[in-house]
Structure formats: C-alpha cells, structure tokens
Amino acid sequence: MNQPTLAPESGFFRARILLGYDGTNFFGWGRQSDVRTVQGELEAALSTLYRQNIETVVAGRTDAGVHATGQVAHADLPEGDFGFEFESLVYRLNRILPEDMRIKSFERASNNFHARYGALRRHYVYKIQDGNGIVEPIKRLDIAPWYRDLDIDLMNQAAASLLGENDFFSYAKFRPNATTIRDLQRFDFERMDDGVIISHITADAFCYNMVRALVGTMVYIGEGRFPVSWAKEVLDKKERPSDSVVFPANGLTFVGVDYPTDVEMIERFNKVLAKRALSINDAVDEEGE
Amino acid sequence: MNQPTLAPESGFFRARILLGYDGTNFFGWGRQSDVRTVQGELEAALSTLYRQNIETVVAGRTDAGVHATGQVAHADLPEGDFGFEFESLVYRLNRILPEDMRIKSFERASNNFHARYGALRRHYVYKIQDGNGIVEPIKRLDIAPWYRDLDIDLMNQAAASLLGENDFFSYAKFRPNATTIRDLQRFDFERMDDGVIISHITADAFCYNMVRALVGTMVYIGEGRFPVSWAKEVLDKKERPSDSVVFPANGLTFVGVDYPTDVEMIERFNKVLAKRALSINDAVDEEGE
8 A cells, every 4th residue: 555656557647746734633644444534634635536435645654633734645547438537636636625625736747756655845834823922813823832932043053053964863753763863954944023933944854843843953952952063962962852852743734846857757756765774664654743 | 891991990901802713613703601612711821820700702793604714802801810921811711712713912001902892894805716726725724716717807896886884785785783884995806826716805893794794795796697886876775785795604704903093992882882883782792793
C-alpha cells in the first residue's frame, strides 16, 4: 500500500492534487480505520467518483491538529469514462468533501511525478501568541498561545545555529529504522503587526514531530530559560527530545512543497530512497510532521 | 433591563469591556434564555465572579454568526471586596469563558461612559471570496463565498453613491418604531493579495441587517446584474430589501467603535436619544447588525 513506484500501472494515469485543510477536527493526514482523517475523506470521495478503491500519496503526513494551505498529494486514476470530465474533479470533489478541507487544483501529472519522494523541500509555518496575549478568537485555530514574553532576536540566533545538513535525532520523536539527517534550509521568527510571532521552517524533509520540537526549543530560549547556545548543544547531544518541547499541533501549518522539473524527478526519487532508508517500506513512515 | 442611564447606581461603578469573538457557534450577542449567546456567556461569568446578577450594554448587537474583534460593552459593577482585584478580571473571565470569546481589556470607565448611546461610529469589515474561488479552510469561518466574479471598481462607485446621511429604510430589515436615518461614513471594497475582497463599512450606527444588505446589493452590482446607479435607486425607493440581498452573517466582523471624550459623552448620549427614538425603550432594539 502506497508502495512508491516510478510510474502508474497500465490503464492508470498519475494526478497531482493541491489541497488545504483546517486540521482542528481531523486525526491528521494518514488514513485510519476508525477516525476522521484527511486522507480517509479524500480517498473515500475519489473512490466514490471512480467506483473503485483509489489511494493517495502525500508530501507531508501531517499530525492530528496540524493545518495545511499547500499540501500536495498524488493519486493514480483509471483511464476511461466515469461519467464526468477530469477537469470537473475539483468542483465535484469539493461538493462531496467536508468544508474543513478543500481541493485547490487537480491536474494530470507526469508519470514520473511522486508527491512524496519527488519533493525537494517542504515549507511549514508556525504561529505563536506570546506574553499571555489574547488570541483573537476568529484566528485562534492556528495560533499556539504561550504565557511568557519571547525575545525573537534570541530565537533567531538559536535557529540560525541549526541551519544546514545535520542529524536532527535530538529533535525527532522515535521512529524505528529511520535516519534523522535532514537539511534545514530556513528557520526564523518574525513578529507581525498584530503581535503574533510567525516562524518559517523549510527543510528537504522533516522527521516525526521535528518542526514542533524545533519551535518548542526556540521558545525555551526566547523566554530566557536557556541560552542561545542550547539549541546546538541539544543537536549535538543526540538524545531524544522531551515531550515538553514538542509544541502544540494547532500552531503548525504545512504551507508548500517544491518539486524539481520532470527530468530531474526520477533521479531525485532514486536518491531519496537510497539515502533515507534500509528498504522502501522502512522509509514510508519517517517523513511528515 | 439595559435601561440607559447616565450614571451607575450608588455603590456601583461603570466598567468598559473590549472583547472579540468567533460568532460561528453563538446565536448572536443578545441574551436569550435557551441558546448560547455572547452576552449570555459574559453576564453569566461576571455574575459568577460578583455573586449577583450583572448585566451588560453593548455597542453593536451582532446577529447570529457575526464575529467581532473590537466589540465594546459596559457593565455596572458593585464596589466592595469580592476576593479578587479588579485588575485581574481579564485573566479571571478568560479562564471561565469559552475559547471562542476573549476579553481583551476591562477598565474602570467614567460614569458618563455608555457603550451604546455614547458611540460616535461603528466599524465593520466584510470578507468575500468571489469567482467560485476556493476559500482557504483555515480562514473559512469569516469569509463568505460568492460564485460569480466581482468587479470591485463598480462596487466602489456604487458604494460611494450611498455615503453621507441618508434614510437607509431600503437597506434595513423591519423594526417597529425605529428610524432608519444613518450617516454612512465609509464604504469601500479592496481585493487583497490572496484574492479575498475586504469591505470596510463605517457609520454612526447601523439599522438591523444594514451592513449585510449594503454588501449584498453591491455584489449584485459587482457581478453585473444591476448597474452602478441601482444602489442609489434602491435607497430612494424606500422599499424593504429582499432577503436575497442580505448577505451571509459569517462574512461580517464588528471591528471597532469610536467614542468621544468624557466631556462630550453626556451631550452625545442625549442627542442620540432625542434623534433616534420615540422613547428610550423603543430605541433599545434598533441598532446593531
């Protein structure tokens, strides 16, 4: 299931899906038999339209409560007449899907396109209201509150010390047989006019709970509990992070994925598989956040 | 009840409350015995803390589904020791109140302060996603979708034709014994970078459903169904608006109120009462949106 393959099976074509969701009332992306998930809703809608079981592969397997504005998935869809035009899929799916998830585009992709293994980098945003400030109720669903004042200059210094290719073992919840080497390409904090702090975090891929552990560690530095140097010390220590530094899911939004050109996609795909995992199956669970 | 008085009763002081709420799950501001309202929740929390019945008066009696970021209310609170500092009220109330409403400040006001009759002007914002565009799920709670493309230049021309002191009878749902003369001070439309259209609407006060009828009428002009001149023709016709032009509540947010200085407040208060109503009781229900 979700076995990565370079090309769709005969009689199928690959489609690329761009979607957003309010993660508040989902148990995350990944399909589970007994709870409401984004993948579960999407696959159920596609399977209804195509009258057969349709599965999807996603760029970032978001956790329960995490939102998305620029999530990308792919699906292999059967060729043939199913009583509707492929071009009408966005409209048809959004009529079926619940309001807290929306398909933004649905396009025929190259057979080499792979939403997960083809991704060059993922972009996340994390929002914090610090200093016990009031979170505007209408904006509360994607902002995490923090009671102490945060010094974003300190947080930016600490964040910069983690940039580059590092072993993020200390910022990742345990997953068996998974490498924790990642290339952190952007990590900074900015205070907006309304006082909300926005963090931009970009990496080639993220380990499980990595963004939320990174943000939580910076918060401890920004409130003065630990010095700026602590961020790098934690990295070098190679110990599993405490649950207390893993910040709440609701502050986190998956905002986008970058993909290479079609000709570079196959090369990229093979490189990721070779680098990341002992086998294809071992690699399946390690990404996301 | 909510009888406007210039000064609190003896043994009480007037407090000014700034608050915001996500109107999605409230049946509007005004207290009702059997459903969840913002006033009901606020008064219940205050009554719990003060161990007696506390009532509030609000600047804008918002309808079910309408949001607020800058709502203002007042309450007359008893002097004396109730086991907590007045300064801790924001914190104490927000611990009691549900997450979809937050007190932003709670201040001792002049005895002449009156949240409703002292207000110089109210500010609303309305958000629209036109052209059948996808509403970002995480932002969906305060954006109204519209299926056709809207030309905001036409809407701005039409909106400008309604500015000034006019009888907004044609833009107000029926309320007995209520004048419909209002001074519309700002009404314009702007398209943001993400494609969402934001309308700013300011008046001394609004008739019942007036903002939503104004916006709906401009939408019909923006989609080309009626010419720009229709806005003024509707105004001059003095016929009750059709329900179809009253746009959905969820796009509407009460963003602020302006008050005069303390010395001007008494004068303002008397002027509003003289102008608006046959009696004080008749005036109670006519405002809001």
